[in-house]
Amino acid sequence: MDVQPQDQNFHLLPRPSDWFLKFLSFQSDVFHNCIVSVFSFVFSLFSVASESYHRAEEAKASAKAAVQNVPSNIGHGTIVLLKKIFWGFLGAMHVYMVLVAVMVLAALVGIGLVQLCLEEPVHVRETLYFDYTLVNPTAEFCFGPGSRGQGKAQMGVPVGHTFHVSLVLLMPESDFNRRIGVFQLNAELVSSIGKVIVRSSHPCMLQFRSLPIRLGRTFVLGAPLLLGLTSETQKISVDMLNIKEGNPRTKAVRVSLVPRAGTSSLPQLYEAEILIKSELPWTKRLVHNWRWTLYVWTSLYVYIIFLVILMSCFRSVLFPMTATNFDDEVRDAVVVDESRGPQIGAREERNEGVSELIRKWQQSRIKRKAIVLQKAVPETVGSSASTMSVTREETSAVIEEDIGDSESVCSGN
Template sequence: MTLLSPLIATLGIASDSYHRAEEAVDAVESGFLEAPSKFTHGATTLLRKIGFGIVGAVYVCVVMTVVMLLAAMLGVGLVHLWVEEPVFMRERIFFDYTDVNPTAGLTFGGLADDGSIEKGLVGIPLGHTFHVSLALLMPESDHNRQIGMFQLTAEVLSADGNVMAKSSQPCMLRFRSLPIRLARTFLMGVPLVLGISEETQKISIKMSQLRERHPRSKAIRVTLIPRAGTVYLPQLYEAEILLVSNLPWTKELVRNWKWTFSVWASIYIYITILVIILSCCRALVFPITAVNLSCNRDSAETEDTGESGDEAEDEKETSELWRKWQQRTRKRKAIVLHGEIVDGTECSSASITREDTSMAVDEEDIVDSESVG
């Protein structure tokens, strides 16, 4: 036994070293095997992040474009609601030649059934200055040339039928002498015969000018009056009333710069909508960022959990190795101690056998108790 004890101890140490070398080789091999998987995982993560970045950029561009179009529509619409346009009206009128002084009128809102002026919507906004002109298409007949002068009267009526403004102007055909008429007839003979040209004159007369205010204007009435001392009225092909309004200088300035105001209004609305969205609905503009934050949070929690689990496993393996090492140390000490006791005593073989048996039983009890613990 004395000769075998060092040999057994040496074998135990060699076995221990062999197991440790095997563990080191296994660790190196596992590291080499895990390296490609880590590289693949990193590349996949990078590609995923790049893809999320591209999709997020496209999504943000789409949202910004939609907001910009909405702001442009709102800005242009609000400016057009704010800006006033001048009024332009061109209407044909028909004189009533059954009267001594034929009249014709233009009503902005319409007439009632009894012929009175209806109290309805007016056509001229407040503050506008409107001009009334009359266009007469008259034939160059002998009757019109002989009549010469006649009078035109224009009256602006309120919704109550009161006269707000009145103007009167003389009118006549433009004079053409006999030689001029003959030469023109000779030169324009073929177009006149074919109906391409006509022997007519169109006369335009500016009748009145008025600034719209309260009470509001409702209609314009035009009257033909013959020259004093005569009862003959001019012959007309047709007559038209032309009404044009001018804006106040402030509104005219806004109208002239309406597109500039539209651009600035759209920019302000765009900035306001972006501030509201970024303050209240950030996830609507950056949904991928929120998803990434939650994913990163979950992955961080998972990594923390995995690290804690790895640490627990490492501690468990360390404690197991420490327990095994203690067992091997106790066995070596027991073997060495047993050998020394046998060499130093002169007991009988029976007592040595009993002591050896009792020592082996005690060692087995210790090992069993440690394994159970």
């Protein structure tokens, strides 16, 4: 009864052969791990050294090629520089011509816009011819195509203008005119429908000069008078009308000579002229006085607007070389990427080959360890179930540890 428990405990104790196998397995694992670590370190150093060597060789080859190609690069760079200068000059001339054309167009548009808001004052100076066949000689000036006024004077005085009518008479200093003395000048504004808008009347006479003054003046100016450089005349200017134009519009100005009461004698005239001058309203007068400033600023604003439109919608007209240069740069970048592509691909393939080699070597090592552990398991019948389970657990732990080591080594590479 007492012998059986001792026999069972004796069977549970590990045998020397098991201890020896485990010791050999431990020593082999330590030796194997050391070899793997050294091999991995040496392999990594070798890969780094080979990569450095390849890079050094590539740098050396590129430096040698650059040194050999220095003369050709200088000539090529000079040609490229001259081409860039030439194309830059052409581009500058093109931009200059476009900007000048836009500036001229902006000036025309700006001046046209100011002219739409600008009104010129009316200035008329025309000779009148009195009809002495009438009892009261009359002369008439009409606005319209028949008048000798210029511009808007032919169309009449614009509405809102205030215009002044003056009469200039050139009279000889004759005894007849001096005896007549005072006579009357009448002026009337006739509307387009034939009605008199306004009427005015002013007395007129020669300037008085006594006999001694006349004799002295004749003595002093004797030579010019004999040579025809001066004449014995007087010029009389009379302001007749001052009115603001409205509706109905003015069609004509009628002037007549009326003798003094109690007489029928009319003055002698060399020449008679009518002067018509209009004044603008204050707003239009302001625009007229500052028209050159408005020309400049309006043209400048229009020029800026045209430039904004040109840069926003018609950029290719101003810079025709931009799109071509951009396409060339993109094409050069694509060529450079394609030339660098094979080098990057070769480097990646080299790294993938090293990783694949290490992975296969780790898998073969795991298989060898699994075979060794299976041989170390006792095949005797008296071995207990607990011993079998422990052995299997150790085997699985060793396999998992090796797999983890292999993954860490692969990821490190």
